[in-house]
Amino acid sequence: LASLTDPAEKDSLRYLVSHPRDFIRFILLGMKSTADIAAAMMDKARDIDIWVPLMMDTERGYEGAPSPVGFDAQKRTMMDLTARGKGRIMPFFAYDPRSRSVDAVQAAIEKEGFVGVKLYPPLGFKPTGNDDSAVEANLEDLYAYCTAGKGEPIPITVHCSWSDGIYSNRAVPGISRYKEYYRDMAHPRHWEGVLARHRNLKVNLAHFGGAGEWERRALAGPPAAADRNWADMILRLMGDYEHVYTDLSFHGILAAENGEDYGRAIQEAVRGVEDRVLLGSDWYMSAIQGDLDDYWRNFAAVLPDIFDPMTGTNAIRFLRSAAAATHFPAFLASRNGIDGPFVNLFHH
Template identity: 30%
Template sequence: MAVGRLRRLVCGAPRRSMRRTGQLLRPSGNCHPGRAIRFFTVRRPMKIRASAKRRLLLKTSFGAMFPLAGCSCPLPGRPAVALQPSGQFPFKPARIAPKSIPLLFDVHAHFFNATDVPVKGYLAGPIAHEFPEALQAAVRAAAPVVEALANRLAISCADEMDKIATLLAHAHALGLAPGAAQQALVGLIDADITQHQQRIVAGIVSAARDSDFGRSLDEADVRYRSRRLGGHANKLTGPPISRDLDRLSRAVDREFGSPLDGLVDPDLERDDPGSIIAFIGVMLSPRHHNLRKFQRGYSVDDSAAGVDACFPSMVDFDHWLGCPDTISSKRDQMLLHEQLAVLSGGYVLPIVCYNPWTDILNNNASLTLVEEAIRDRGFVGVKVYPPMGFLPLGGDPKICGDFKFPDGEEVRKRMAALFALCEKYGVPVMSHTSHSMGRDRQHDALPGPVNWGAVARAFPNLSIHAAHFGGNHYAGEDRWPDQFVALMGRDEGKNVYADLAYRTELMGTGDDVERARKLLSGPLSKSGTELTYRRLMYGTDWHMMAKMRGWAGYPHALARFVESFDADPAKPARHAVFYDTAVRCFKLRKTAPAPGQVSTTRQRLEAFYARWQVPTPPWMQTLDRL
């Protein structure tokens, strides 16, 4: 670096109270997001022994466990203040790992944290429902713990934007050349990630002590490790996971080098309680930390697949999970995603969320936010979440039980207004379409292909993005992937697309994988010539993917699966799945607006980048050459 020494971002404490660790000098106390951020000069980072790491974490733990009781619906935080153009791009990858295809887009990712969702209801409901049965009790027990930890560790959008502004101001004050400033900013962010992860581990240790969460986690760990030892629980050694600082640290900072399909027993690994810790780590981290981890694993490191741009979507679970609001408002979440799009130099192409219940209760507030995000703030699509309790086209969801839902006819009107708006701006509607993530199996059925077929018939110019492509349901009567393919092959399904996010079963072997291979490599209809893979897109569903060991191996493993059904050498399936279908679905090429459209996504992006003084993103330059 131009200054000759690496400057690290640390918090608060004076220099004399700092302690040396493997990556930076750390303060002796905890750093609250609202405290002042200062720079300190350190020598070259040194590795430390695991024993020293344990001592450090024990010294920086929270001490006595703070109360977990209290209101399950925290009050909204202060509003965020938008940043101004700075000419700095700390989240723009310095390099993209080389690959054999021109572009690679991840159309399905998430960077939200615990202040963006009703976190207790989120973990106890949809997330526990998603985890393997062996881990569900521990996830439910974790819900109130994570809610309590979030009050200390999960930074709000407003505080995160303040932190980013401070970071940019300090970098500007150094007076470095652009390349050196970029390197310094990345170093600051990576150092802050390491420090924050250690605070998360310390918080988990304290929270697990003498709690239902700790007991459930350790019980799951005993079952998991006993299975690894062939059922011999008497051979277990070492502390339980709730007190094992090294294992907790490795889980929070999941190593992403090993490929998913290199695991000895993928079914066994799914029961690893470390996946719960990894998920908690993501939920308690700032969003730009999660973006940086995503970039390292998928774009920057030598073993990375070379992702050129990602499409992170916001989610809106307000009201559905028992809380009307979140600490970080949806507007603040939109503003922060806008800043990530700007400060990443166009690497981030965000997708805004829509909630019909918010629209009904708050006089079109959700639809107004959607239009602003699409029209002015660099967003390229809209995400909806029917498993929360509504049908894509409204009406009675016919769910038994004690659930209170908004009026079905009101939902119909709101969803119709959303789809008309998306047609007006030419952006796709993205929906969770896997048979999962609801409160129960009744909720899981709501985003199915039959319901989206009704939307396609009613709105023929609407692009529909079926996230997860129906999930892993290839057998019996409930074959959602087959039904989506059938919909795509009909006239009304000409604008229906799907992604292969978080479909790790496609990395294995067996009847389901062979069925998927035949389905995805075949034609959309008996009379047509278009092959199914021409409607498919690559995605990860990161941060759900981040709970798995070896998550960075997913695109490599998926590429091998896709290559296995290449049928046309002139149009390899990898080109379609990894970038070309996304270009068509999100309309990223230079074209004129279609009849009835006010502008194209490409026109709006170009105006957005010009307004924020963002140079033409590399992915856009590459696309224009193809």
């Protein structure tokens, strides 16, 4: 535990040690198929109308560790789940600009049932300012595609946490502390230049800086060190750009164990931009922190002023785009059909 930098990660591990049955449940959950996990969750949480899974593409991030399930197979699985959901499952397509061009994103949005894009910079790239010109070109093409036309832009969710997450294991010449090197790729400052060039970009800076930062803020106020204070920069970007969002994913242990202080700190911080705060689960990692039902109930209890918008109108506004309004229903109609009330959320 002493080697971990994030107090929320430590709390999650302590929770598992003191709750062995939950640890066993977490391990068994990871052994199930994606389809079985999705079916069980949707059956249990019937009051959740829309599910938004975000793919991960880790193939370029891990040296010598090939995934047992390749990217294309993962994409096909997600497409099948989306079709079965008939509008209740709205997935985000994982994009690594080192692996493919924006044509893959265009196909995902326009033909394959995806409604948004997921970026995970700590796997080895920055939102902008990369040395590789091909990577830079692919990212600029992505931002241009997502903001093309006069309608609402295509949403992007990006990992933006200093305190938790996964990182590339690839060696970098001259760098010994590679975790810190890759973690910095998720820093919100990298989005300043992107947003200045693409003011209409709709992006969710996920994790709101990280659970570790918010544990410290709840107990002692904002950290003085700039490299440990990502939340204030996220808030500034939200104030400057009307389509910048954030979310509270993987904050469950804070809502459960430091609920009153955490809720107060969050609600005070987001005053004025609360219409662009989302609630995510980061499932299945948040299963470390307890049951899904408890996860939602804890947030409802500690964030009473913003819980309903976070899980309702804010989320709908973020998911909505001109592209999805056209292409998502067409994909569903070509497969298993549409459950109208859910797809209608894309229309004002």
